[in-house]
Amino acid sequence: MIETKITEVAALRPDSIHELLKSAGPCITLLLPPYRPGEQAKSMAVIIKADLQEAAKQLRLRKIPEPVIVDLLAPLGHLTEEEEFLAGAHCGRAIFRAPDVFRQFELIGPAKQALTVGGCFQIRPLLNELHLPPEFYLLKLSKNRIALSRCAHQRAVDVALPKTIPATAEEVLEFEQPDHDLKNRSAIGPSVGDMGGISFGTGSLRERQHTYLADFYKSVDRGLNDFLRITKAPLVLAGVVEDVAAYQNINTYPHLLDQAIVGSAGVWMPEEDLLARAYAILRADCIHRAATELAESRERVSPARFATGFERILKAAVEGRIHRLYLDENARMAGTLQDVKRGGRWNWGEEDLLNAAAVETILQRGLVFVLPSSKMPDGAPAAAVLRF
Numbered sequence: 249m250i251e252t253k254i255t256e257v258a259a260l261r262p263d264s265i266h267e268l269l270k271s272a273g274p275c276i277t278l279l280l281p282p283y284r285p286g287e288q289a290k291s292m293a294v295i296i297k298a299d300l301q302e303a304a305k306q307l308r309l310r311k312i313p314e315p316v317i318v319d320l321l322a323p324l325g326h327l328t329e330e331e332e333f334l335a336g337a338h339c340g341r342a343i344f345r346a347p348d349v350f351r352q353f354e355l356i357g358p359a360k361q362a363l364t365v366g367g368c369f370q371i372r373p374l375l376n377e378l379h380l381p382p383e384f385y386l387l388k389l390s391k392n393r394i395a396l397s398r399c400a401h402q403r404a405v406d407v408a409l410p411k412t413i414p415a416t417a418e419e420v421l422e423f424e425q426p427d428h429d430l431k432n433r434s435a436i437g438p439s440v441g442d443m444g445g446i447s448f449g450t451g452s453l454r455e456r457q458h459t460y461l462a463d464f465y466k467s468v469d470r471g472l473n474d475f476l477r478i479t480k481a482p483l484v485l486a487g488v489v490e491d492v493a494a495y496q497n498i499n500t501y502p503h504l505l506d507q508a509i510v511g512s513a514g515v516w517m518p519e520e521d522l523l524a525r526a527y528a529i530l531r532a533d534c535i536h537r538a539a540t541e542l543a544e545s546r547e548r549v550s551p552a553r554f555a556t557g558f559e560r561i562l563k564a565a566v567e568g569r570i571h572r573l574y575l576d577e578n579a580r581m582a583g584t585l586q587d588v589k590r591g592g593r594w595n596w597g598e599e600d601l602l603n604a605a606a607v608e609t610i611l612q613r614g615l616v617f618v619l620p621s622s623k624m625p626d627g628a629p630a631a632a633v634l635r636f
Contacts, residue, residue: 256352257337257341257352257353257354258351258352258353258354259353259354259382259400259401260342260353260354260355260356260374260377260378261378261382262378262610264351264353265371265374265378265610266610266611266613268344268349268351268369269368269369269371269607269610269611270611271344271346271347271348271349271368271369272346272347272348272590272591272592273346273366273367273368273590273591273593273596274307274310274312274316274320274346274347274365274366274367274591274596275344275345275346275349275364275365275366275367275368275369276303276320276321276324276343276344276345276346276363276364276365277342277343277344277362277363277364277365277369277370277371278296278299278324278341278342278343278344278345278362278363279340279341279342279343279355279359279360279361279362279363279370279373280292280295280296280340280341280342280343280359280361281340281358281359281360281361282337282338282339282340282359283337284338292327292337292341293327293328295361296324296325296327296328297328299324299363300321300324300325302363303320303321303324303363303365304317304321306365307320307365309597310365310596310597316347319347320345320346320347321345323345323350324343324345327343337354338402338520339354339355339356339402340354340355340357340358340359341353341354341355341359342355342359342374344369346369347591354401354402355374355377356377356380356402356527357376357377357527357531359373360373364600366596366597366599367585367588367590367591367593367596367599368590368599368603368604368607369607370600370603371603371606371607371610372575372600372602372603372606372618375575375606375616375617375618376531376534376535376617376618378616379534379538379617380527380530380531380534381481381482381530382400383398383399383400383479383481384399384400384481384482384483384484384526384530385397385398385399385407385476385481385482385483385484386399386404386483386484386486386509386522386526387468387472387483387484387485387486387495388486388487388516389465389485389486389487389488389491389492389495390487390488390491391416391417391461391464391491392416392417393415393416394409394413394414394415394416394468396409396413396472399523399526402523402527403523404519404522404523409471410471410474410475412470412471412474412475413467413468413471413472413475414464414467414468414471416464417460417461417464458494461490461491461494462494462497462498465491465494465495465498466498468495469495469498469499469500469501472501473500473501476501476503480503481503482503482504482505482530482533483501483503483504483505484505484507484508484509484526484529484530485504485505485508485509486508486509486510486511486516486522486526487508487509487510487511488510488511489510492508492510496508505529505530505533506533507529507532507533508529509522509525509526509529535617535618535619535620535623538574538617538619539619539620539623541572542572542574542617542619542623542625542631543625545572545633546625546631549633552634553633553634553635553636554631554632554633554634555631555632555634556625556626556628556630556631556632557628558581558601558605558628558629558630561573561605561630561631561632562585562601562604562605562608563587564632564634565604565605565606565608565609565612565614565632566587566588566608568608568611568612568614568635569612569634569635569636570605570608570609570612570614570632570633570634570635571614571615571632571633571634571635572614572615572616572617572632572633573605573606573609573614573615573616573617573630573631573632574616574617574618574619574624574630574631574632575602575605575606575616575617575618575619575629575630576618576619576620576621576624576628576629576630577618577619577620577621578620578621579602579621579629579630580600580602581600581601581602581629582598582599582600582601583598583599583601584597584598584599585599585601585604588604588608602629602630605630614635
């Protein structure tokens with residue numbers, strides 16, 4: 249018997265999805281947007297109650313026996329009575345239910361309400377989350393204070409800076425006071441006001457400030473390289489434009505992301521907002537890298553191993569021949585898949601064939617990415633790099 253009490257809402261990871269996709273149908277997928285009590289949006293409990301009625305209807309249309317329907321939906325009904333569930337959540341949630349499965353996962357990205365009933369779980373809306381790193385670091389930049397946070401599962405924990413990393417610019421200046429006090433003046437031409445000539449060179453206040461800032465951030469960069477080199481975790485910067493630009497100019501850590509969170513370092517935005525913006529940067533980076541790999545593969549791989557025709561791609565997915573699959577996030581392809589037997593049935597009715605291709609690819613240890621339409625070759629709904 250499946251345990252119905254909420255004991256864990258796990259983070260969504262590739263290995264978890266791979267195991268779920270082995271489940272025999274009927275499979276019910278619920279996607280729930282975040283909800284906080286008091287908001288005008290519908291609560292998760294209200295959404296589930298409505299989805300249960302629709303799920304029962306769809307199961308009956310697929311000739312599922314009534315005792316099986318009751319058993320499948322009972323744990324979902326119990327969710328609406330759990331205090332922890334009724335309290336709301338700041339993130340969305342994916343719930344998967346099958347005869348031997350009842351799992352819940354936090355969603356980092358924005359989730360749209362959706363219910364799917366079929367022979368396999370609906371994972372297409374979640375694919376980009378599978379490529380997000382399990383952890384990353386957020387470096388808040390300021391001349392007056394450096395702060396480092398380790399971020400995982402939509403939570404940030406402050407990290408004590410190693411002694412090799414200075415916390416303020418003053419700490420660097422105390423030990424490495426550069427000789428920038430020389431003030432050069434031109435001997436040509438008359439003086440102007442109190443200037444007594446034309447100032448130039450490294451003696452200007454602005455250049456001294458830039459040099460001190462560069463010295464400070466070079467010290468931070470050296471310390472962070474030593475601290476993060478084992479983890480190889482992505483690093484996201486947050487700070488005012490001047491600080492971010494100065495740090496990016498001297499950075500040597502290979503996993504620093506190009507985009508940064510720009511804002512006041514004096515009064516930081518709430519942690520929830522910081523994390524949301526950081527995850528948006530990580531997601532954009534994953535999409536950019538996937539799109540770059542797709543474009544390079546199209547040029548490098550032989551035509552026999554690169555496919556954009558969907559019938560060929562779906563057949564290759566079922567046969568386990570796809571190494572990397574790329575799906576257009578806006579494409580829609582509905583139909584009946586009759587080449588795969590799930591839960592003792594060959595035909596589960598009309599389904600999302602792009603999702604079916606993703607499921608079969610992941611089951612065979614292939615990788616699946618979702619890209620904007622503008623990044624897909626020749627407007628194709630899908631593209632694939634084949635193993636053979």
